[in-house]
Amino acid sequence: MKFMHFAIASALAITPAYAHSDTKPRHGGQVVEVGETAFELVRTPAGVSLYVRDDGDDVPAASMTAKLIVTTGARKSEIPLVAAKGSQFFAKGAKIPAGSRVGVLIINKQSQARQSATFNIK
Secondary structure (H helix, E strand, O other): OHHHHHHHHHHHHOOOOOOOOOOOOOOOOEEEEEOOEEEEEEEEOOEEEEEEEEOOEEOOHHHEEEEEEEEEOOEEEEEEEEEOOOOEEEEEOOOOOOOOEEEEEEEEOOOOOEEEEEEEOO
């Protein structure tokens, strides 16, 4: 009986832990995961998009406000994002150069809960 308990305990001890969110880009951008929340930042010629997922589920952008804080060398600027469709925020015409550091801040409109992430742009 002791062997059976040891075998079960050993099997449980070596079971791998899996992340709850999928960190693969869904929109061709860079993904950063903070806790259960995945942020995907996408740079295109038309502008910059941010997509937000929580525990693998899309978070409706309309329920949040968002902005980017971009630091390039010694220059720092803020880019407000507007809610687009689904989990997408968008800043038309915004450009983020490679080598920049980008802070993301989202705020839940109802609860005022804040969440942030940081990207190092490749």
